[in-house]
Amino acid sequence: MRFAVKATSGGGNGKARAGVLQGWGSFQHSVETPALLLSTRKGLPSFITPTSSRLYRSRTRASFTSALSTCESIACPPHGPCCSLYTTHGMPFIKNHFEHGGLRQMLGLPEHLFVSVGRDSIDSLPVIEGTNKLGASFETPSGRLLVRPEKYMEIISSLKPNLWATLADEVPAWAVEKRNKASVERTIRWLDECIALDPVCDLGAVVGGSSLEERSRCAKEVAKRNVSGYWIGGFGLGESMEERPALLNAVVDNLPEEKLRYVSGLGLPEEILEGVAAGIDLFDSTYIYHLTLGGLALVFPLDTVDKSRRSPFDFPPSSAVNDGTKINLSSTIYRKDKSPILEGCGCFTCRNHTRAYINHLLNVHEMLAQILLEIHNTHHYLGFFRSIRRAIGCGTFDMFRQSFIESRRELFVSSMTCS
Amino acid sequence: MALRFEVIGRFNRARAAQLTLPHYIVKHHCTIKGLTYSQLEDIGCQIILGNTYHLALRPTAELIDDMGGLHKFMNWDRALLTDSGGFQMVSLLHLADITEKGVTFQSPADGQPMLLTPEESIQIQNKIGADIIMALDDVVKTTITGPRVEEAMYRTLRWIDRCIAAHQRPHEQNLFGIVQGGLDPVLRDICVKGLVERDLPGELTSKGANLFDSHLWQLRYWWSFGGEDKDSFWRVVAQCTAALPEDKPRYVMGVGYPLDIVVCSALGADMYDCVYPTRTARFGTALIPEGVLKLKHKVMANDERPIDPTCSCMVCKTYTRAYLHCLVTKDALGSQLLSYHNLAYMMRLSKELHLSIVEGRFPDFVREFLKAQFPRGDVPEWVCNAMEVAGIDISSCCAHLSAPVYKASAIPIADGEAPTFGKEIGANSSGAVPLLVIISTEDFLQAIHFFN
Numbered sequence: 125m126r127f128a129v130k131a132t133s134g135g136g137n138g139k140a141r142a143g144v145l146q147g148w149g150s151f152q153h154s155v156e157t158p159a160l161l162l163s164t165r166k167g168l169p170s171f172i173t174p175t176s177s178r179l180y181r182s183r184t185r186a187s188f189t190s191a192l193s194t195c196e197s198i199a200c201p202p203h204g205p206c207c208s209l210y211t212t213h214g215m216p217f218i219k220n221h222f223e224h225g226g227l228r229q230m231l232g233l234p235e236h237l238f239v240s241v242g243r244d245s246i247d248s249l250p251v252i253e254g255t256n257k258l259g260a261s262f263e264t265p266s267g268r269l270l271v272r273p274e275k276y277m278e279i280i281s282s283l284k285p286n287l288w289a290t291l292a293d294e295v296p297a298w299a300v301e302k303r304n305k306a307s308v309e310r311t312i313r314w315l316d317e318c319i320a321l322d323p324v325c326d327l328g329a330v331v332g333g334s335s336l337e338e339r340s341r342c343a344k345e346v347a348k349r350n351v352s353g354y355w356i357g358g359f360g361l362g363e364s365m366e367e368r369p370a371l372l373n374a375v376v377d378n379l380p381e382e383k384l385r386y387v388s389g390l391g392l393p394e395e396i397l398e399g400v401a402a403g404i405d406l407f408d409s410t411y412i413y414h415l416t417l418g419g420l421a422l423v424f425p426l427d428t429v430d431k432s433r434r435s436p437f438d439f440p441p442s443s444a445v446n447d448g449t450k451i452n453l454s455s456t457i458y459r460k461d462k463s464p465i466l467e468g469c470g471c472f473t474c475r476n477h478t479r480a481y482i483n484h485l486l487n488v489h490e491m492l493a494q495i496l497l498e499i500h501n502t503h504h505y506l507g508f509f510r511s512i513r514r515a516i517g518c519g520t521f522d523m524f525r526q527s528f529i530e531s532r533r534e535l536f537v538s539s540m541t542c543s
Numbered sequence: 544m545a546l547r548f549e550v551i552g553r554f555n556r557a558r559a560a561q562l563t564l565p566h567y568i569v570k571h572h573c574t575i576k577g578l579t580y581s582q583l584e585d586i587g588c589q590i591i592l593g594n595t596y597h598l599a600l601r602p603t604a605e606l607i608d609d610m611g612g613l614h615k616f617m618n619w620d621r622a623l624l625t626d627s628g629g630f631q632m633v634s635l636l637h638l639a640d641i642t643e644k645g646v647t648f649q650s651p652a653d654g655q656p657m658l659l660t661p662e663e664s665i666q667i668q669n670k671i672g673a674d675i676i677m678a679l680d681d682v683v684k685t686t687i688t689g690p691r692v693e694e695a696m697y698r699t700l701r702w703i704d705r706c707i708a709a710h711q712r713p714h715e716q717n718l719f720g721i722v723q724g725g726l727d728p729v730l731r732d733i734c735v736k737g738l739v740e741r742d743l744p745g746e747l748t749s750k751g752a753n754l755f756d757s758h759l760w761q762l763r764y765w766w767s768f769g770g771e772d773k774d775s776f777w778r779v780v781a782q783c784t785a786a787l788p789e790d791k792p793r794y795v796m797g798v799g800y801p802l803d804i805v806v807c808s809a810l811g812a813d814m815y816d817c818v819y820p821t822r823t824a825r826f827g828t829a830l831i832p833e834g835v836l837k838l839k840h841k842v843m844a845n846d847e848r849p850i851d852p853t854c855s856c857m858v859c860k861t862y863t864r865a866y867l868h869c870l871v872t873k874d875a876l877g878s879q880l881l882s883y884h885n886l887a888y889m890m891r892l893s894k895e896l897h898l899s900i901v902e903g904r905f906p907d908f909v910r911e912f913l914k915a916q917f918p919r920g921d922v923p924e925w926v927c928n929a930m931e932v933a934g935i936d937i938s939s940c941c942a943h944l945s946a947p948v949y950k951a952s953a954i955p956i957a958d959g960e961a962p963t964f965g966k967e968i969g970a971n972s973s974g975a976v977p978l979l980v981i982i983s984t985e986d987f988l989q990a991i992h993f994f995n
Contacts, residue, residue: 171875459602460609472579476618480610484602491875495579 127157127353127384127405133521139376139403142516145384157384157405158396158516160509161239162502163413171416171491171498239406240285241327241355241388242276242292250294250361252303257310260293273317281322289355289386290318292329297362304333308342315349327355327386334363336374343378353384356404360389368395372402393424393449393508394532397525400512412505415450416497419486421465422504424449425531426511449532451479453497458483471503472496580619586856586887590622590674592816595667599628604670612672623673626796627664627680641681643698661702662709665718669711678706680721696730700737707741722783731783777806777929784811801830801892805912806926808896809905809933820889824881827871830888832915836864838881843868856887906935913940 126146133140145155242250242260251268254261259272276291291314293307311331319326328351332339346354356375363371372387379385386406390399391414396407415422451458451465464474465482473482473496485493515524583591593613598604610616613623639648645660661679668676679702681695703720710718720741722734784793795807799817807815820830827839831851837843838850846864858867858880870877899908909930913922920942930937 171879460606462610472581476580478610478616480602480606481616481618484606484616488597488601491879492579494875495879 127382129382131517131519133516133519140400140516140521141403141405142513143384143405145405156513158400158509158512159406160396160506161386161406161408163408163410171495172502239287239289239327239386239408240280240283241289241357241408242271252293252295252299252307255293255307255310260291260314273314274321277318277321287327287353287386289327289357290315290329290351292331292355292357294331294358294361295333297334297364297367299333301335304335304338307331307333308338308345311342312345315346315351319349319351323350324352326351327353327384330354330356330375330379331358332371332375333358334367334371336370339371339374340378343375347379351383353386354379356385356387357389359387360391365395365398369398369402372399372404376403394529396508397512397528400516400521401525409505412498412501415501416494418452419454419493419497420450420452420501421482421497422450422501423466424508426504426507453479453482453493454486455483465500466504469500469504471500473500580617582883583619583886584621586883586890588621588886588890590624591619593623593625593671593673595625595628595664595671598625598671599667604667607672608670612670614672622675624675625668625671625673625677627677628659628667643701645679661705665706665709666711669716672712673716675717675719676710678703678718678720693730696734700734703738703741773923773925774928776803777810777925777932780807780812781810781929781932801889801912802916802926804892805896805909806929806933809909809930809935811933820885821882824885825872825878827877827881829867829881830885832912833918834916838864838868838871840868850884851888854884854888854891856884858884858887909935910937910940913937917941 127143128146129141129143131142133142141157143157145157145159242262249263251261251263254268254270256270259270259275261268261270271291273291280288291311293310293314295304295307299307308331311329315328328346328349330339330342330346332342343354354375356372359368359371376385381403384406385404386408387399387404388408390396390407391409391411396409399407453465458479461479461483463479464477465479466474469475477496482493482496485496511524512521515521598607598613607613607616613625614620639646641647645658645663647656647658649655650657659679664679665676678699681698681702683691683695699721706718706720710716720738722731722738780795793812794814794816795812796816798804798807798812798815799819804815823830823835827837829836829838829850832853836850843864846868848864849859849862850864850867851859862880867877867880871881872878895908896905899905913926917940920940922937922941927937927941
């Protein structure tokens with residue numbers, strides 16, 4: 125794997141960077157960063173089949189998958205205990221199943237980039253009480269799993285993702301200091317164990333909770349190891365938006381500049397911008413999934429630098445229905461709305477269907493609503509990332525970020541005065 | 544839009560024709576469950592059926608009209624067909640009552656008594672804007688006998704007149720009537736003549752009670768769940784297809800199991816619709832030539848093969864049974880992928896039926912089909928009976944029928960003469976009743992189980 129930084133931007137410290145992740149082996153494409161990895165359930169997007177994925181016209185072929193949520197669902201019979209995955213009986217099965225092409229072959233997506241991490245923000249959440257010195261504990265649909273580094277590595281070697289993160293002990297923001305310290309120790313120890321088993325293409329996990337010292341310490345330790353990049357975990361587990369930039373910086377400042385950085389758990393556009401400003405290259409987010417389930421569609425303007433080209437909203441922003449960033453298509457306002465979700469959007473849903481149709485589908489609880497929404501939301505969010513990359517390339521990232529946040533603030537304010 | 548129907552091949556009663564693909568797909572709420580219209584086009588779907596009853600409830604016909612019609616609303620530019628709404632009402636609602644004025648029922652929204660008249664049914668369908676619309680008919684259960692059947696038949700004729708009068712868009716939408724008369728050939732004939740007189744653009748025969756005279760003959764089958772009587776089912780179909788003019792397509796509503804489709808095609812029906820493929824997909828069942836495959840079952844967890852090695856749909860080319868096993872019933876994508884496969888399978892079945900008739904190898908196709916579905920030769924009795932009437936020799940598929948005593952011969956169909964029900968059995972082998980070996984109850988029950 126090759127990663128190279130192509131451009132940097134960002135006012136005072138110039139930390140935001142645009143780079144290129146280049147492929148090897150079966151993955152011959154390149155991914156421009158900052159990039160969004162699409163969250164998957166069991167390897168595929170929640171609602172879209174791969175042939176439909178061309179419908180959001182993305183050149184991104186990068187998906188994120190939780191190693192655990194994929195495996196436990198495949199190897200375990202529905203009624204069986206989750207530990208069947210981790211017994212010797214379970215193992216041969218996995219080996220046979222994935223022998224040839226691993227995840228890519230099983231999912232029929234040979235040209236995609238897959239990145240695997242232990243945690244999945246929807247299905248496999250880390251459980252700090254369960255984690256002990258032997259392994260990390262996760263709450264999954266099949267129950268609580270305790271994952272040891274060796275087992276984790278076996279799963280990884282079966283899945284054969286393009287990139288993977290080492291096993292980490294993530295703690296939420298409110299963990300006590302002692303626990304936090306322990307998590308850092310364990311994570312580093314497991315990192316060493318994982319590297320010993322398979323030293324290729326790994327992302328060293330960096331944790332540290334809400335403590336600046338722990339974050340820096342962990343980052344420094346991991347930086348000493350020979351890894352291909354860094355996966356920064358422990359976010360999205362309860363820290364506030366105010367403290368995050370400092371924590372991110374504490375980590376990033378101690379990592380070498382030329383290596384890839386990937387953060388899990390940041391979802392909202394503002395959070396992404398924060399991450400980019402701190403120098404992160406890869407993100408995964410459950411934002412799209414939650415929006416889609418809620419019947420919401422993204423409509424925020426992608427190009428905020430040029431204020432004159434704001435996308436017109438049919439209705440004045442009212443907080444319940446339209447806060448300027450997303451619209452709630454279940455609302456009766458859209459019953460007769462013949463316009464597409466977003467004027468000018470080139471995705472399949474906007475080119476072919478109207479808001480009224482999706483409103484109807486949501487009302488009668490048809491699955492097609494989620495399919496169409498996921499297509500649009502994914503397309504839109506990937507477009508957002510494109511704007512970010514463009515802004516970095518032009519050297520105007522700070523301005524982009526500033527005007528984006530301001531325009532959101534304006535809309536919030538005006539929506540509050542309306543309601 | 545004039546529907547042309549041209550028979551281009553036949554074997555006994557079965558026909559292959561140029562009209563549309565001999566299959567419909569039922570759509571429910573302006574969408575096939577979980578598939579985009581581009582996926583449907585990929586599979587080869589030509590015409591979709593819309594449920595007037597459901598559409599009138601949500602999103603209401605007025606809204607669809609405001610949106611420019613159902614074609615524009617769901618962005619489907621191929622053909623659309625709507626039912627009159629009467630059937631759903633009578634079969635779904637408990638307190639539906641049929642009077643001369645129309646169908647009175649309790650509105651599911653607020654419990655208020657409502658009335659669906661023929662005029663209103665047509666008006667709703669005018670607003671929805673499908674290419675083919677149905678007249679409201681007096682729906683009675685297939686197997687009912689007695690004065691009710693006669694009443695229904697005459698009332699249907701009276702209602703047809705009202706429907707014709709109320710139809711606002713006769714040049715854009717083809718109105719189809721339904722022929723009533725139950726199993727009584729005399730009543731049926733009266734109905735047929737009555738409808739022909741009215742010179743409707745389209746004709747439908749509904750299985751059992753309703754028979755439409757239109758460009759299509761539509762058979763509406765009142766599906767009684769949990770033990771429908773397959774024996775009377777095929778007899779009704781045979782009877783109706785025998786009675787209806789040759790030059791018009793026959794549409795059997797509500798028939799969806801692949802076996803039923805093959806049998807009905809052998810008996811002379813041309814078009815079908817059913818919720819079965821997509822509904823069964825949502826329960827994790829895939830359709831294959833051998834019958835069904837229950838992907839929920841734990842043996843599927845280790846099965847690396849595609850659902851159907853002979854199928855060329857996207858799902859079978861990309862995914863294994865094992866992967867689908869972990870998706871079905873738990874993830875939306877599972878039911879989507881299975882629906883896609885099941886619909887592709889149905890399209891393929893229709894195409895193969897069509898081609899086999901055109902190429903003159905229909906009986907071989909039927910035999911192959913039955914052998915795949917019943918490898919042990921335990922073809923159900925009703926299928927054997929039906930095939931005999933259809934004039935197809937399936938003795939090689941039936942273990943119990945390979946005794947040399949059995950003789951199946953083609954039934955002579957006199958031109959223009961409709962063999963009545965009583966005559967059909969007797970017409971075989973010069974008046975003598977053919978010898979049919981009764982298969983054991985266990986075998987029969989097993990066959991039923993296969994489809995549940």
